[in-house]
Amino acid sequence: MTERTIGIDYIARVEGEGALKVRIQNNHVEDVQLKIFEPPRFFEAFLRGRSYLEAPDITARICGICPVAYQMSSVHAMERALGMKVGGQIRELRRLLYCGEWIESHPLHIFLLHAPDFLGYPDAIHMAKDYPDAVKLGLALKKVGNSLMTLLGGREIHPINVRVGGFYRAPTVNELKAFRPQLVEAMKLAETTVHFTADLDFPNIEEDYEFVSLRHEREYPLCDGDLVSSKGIKVPQDRWDDVFEEVQAPYANALQSVRKGGGTSYLVGPLARYALNRDHLSPRADQLAREVGLENVVRNPYRSVVVRAVETVYAIEEALRIIDQYERPDPSWVEPPPVTKSVTGGAVSEAPRGILYHRYRIGPGGLIEDAKIVAPTSQNQKRIEDDVRHLVERSLALDDPALTNACERAIRNHDPCISCATHFLKLDIERR
Amino acid sequence: MTEARKPRLGVFKFASCDGCQLSILDCEDELLAITGAVDIGDFREASSAVLEGPYDLSLVEGSVTTAHDAQRIKEIRAQSKALVTIGACATAGGIQALKNFGNVDEYRRVVYARPEYIESLATSTAIADHVPVDFELRGCPISKVQLLEALSAFLQGRAPNLPNESVCIECKRRGTVCVLVAHGTPCLGPVTQAGCGAICPAFNRGCYGCFGPQGTPNTASLTAELKTLGMAPPAVQRLFRTFNANAPAFKAASEAAVAEAKAP
Known part of the structure; x- marks a missing residue:
């Protein structure tokens, strides 16, 4: 009997700290564990006793890569709990801010974290020696996303302008109009990006994913819509707990989200959003997807890089649409009603790497009594393990260094953000 | 004759949101100049290549919340000529230091179904509580302008010129x-x-x-x-x-x- 162990002690080019352990016995994959050694930070515990108005600023600090997602899921959950209706231009500004995060985060992953895998470099810095134009393009594109977040939010990491009910300050029409040329320029860069990604070499692999995302009746989803899946889920977004649950795997390395009942994995993120909302892409994004031959449902995880590029085009097009119809809302926020009894609200929004669920119970007087936060990466974790298991089963002939490298690539396909660590456990990780 | 060796930079993460080290990648106009001036020795968020220490400059993000990390920062300090902390977690313990005012055992039970698997110290503390620190960059997150000033100062062998006014x-x-x-x-x-x-x-x-x-x-x-x-x-x-x-x-x-x- 032969036993073989593949260990990656520190997965590089992901946000946060993770490790992978694969155990192979007699050419059979016995076990795959994506381990998280990000130290626990206990957000759900210390949110109790804080004012519900503080949740957007505090939960943003769960993740420096997608703070807008945390701010959006938290304000929508609070507004749902309080029965508030926030629409019109405030809703449009929220979408615009979220577009900024997508325009920053997707190119970050495409060019700085993911492309080096396809082109054979340890990082974008080495890649820049041979592909200077691609890296500079990626940086220029991501800078536009950051600039948009800074314009609306005050700064790109942990923006300061989001509050329950709206914004502390709404930008003027002229401020947004002045940003238009940057977006027009970014559109050219994003179009080039779609072609750049589509021309990469992809392993010929398809996975049978259950895709999960939001779906809205008329728009590509960011904050609104129902929670849907490719295998039949359709519930209001605040009913996440009805269809999913967090469980502890037998080897207890982390809390993972699974389908309630069956315990199966599911996939969130660009592949899922695209598969379930292909019909709501904007005209230019739709056209580019066709131009590069992107099928309506993409099951090859490596090709998520192309979908991210198409979604970047979408975000730029959507940002332009919002700016062109913008009228400054006055006031810039809806005043929340006093909290007189215990109320509960949940909300899902589409972080660049997939759905982020928040649920809060607020007590009379407005202090948080209970908080639940389910990050995209904890929802994808079991699915990433499934991808790695299938990869190893296909690739047993590879030697250990090659197999290790292939496993890291399989993980990075899903842009995991391990810093979103509220639910992750630490177990006996060896650092060698 | 060999080319003068470039300063070797390490970027290390403790309990944090990754936002401050993302600030390095967010220096879109300066990133390639930075990487031209230093060798990236260890920066896992950006690279899978690792150069052995010692490091001429180590940037440390995040706070110390586990016994393992309390040991790890000592090893990083020993490998670093200069050590600069970046951000509120590293300089003051961060938002996770709210647990210092609560009961960590109770926190474990609230957040995790199997609390016995969670290893966490009772406190979240600044890097300077564990090892000597040469300079601290404030902020949640840090300012890119201040980061570039600190990097430039280090490369030029001078003290960073940053305000401590209100x-x-x-x-x-x-x-x-x-x-x-x-x-x-x-x-x-x-x-x-x-x-x-x-x-x-x-x-x-x-x-x-x-x-x-x-x-x-x-x-x-x-x-x-x-x-x-x-x-x-x-x-x-x-x-x-x-x-x-x-x-x-x-x-x-x-x-x-x-x-x-x-x-x-």
């Missing part, structure tokens, strides 16, 4: 009307170190102190003013207890805010 000075310079005086909006600007550019008051909200206490903060005077504005003592305490809750001046102010209320 956010009020930045508001004056920016021409922002005082939200505290003119609108009665609670604001930590008078006791918070400058560096962000006084963003919050420019967006019609009060400063929430993410750069931590300035050199000589008069927190007692500000606390009295906040209470005059009608803030209840627990609300004042929460205002001081966010991203720099464990910074000594803010910690003391947060405790004083409710202690005074209890006094006759």
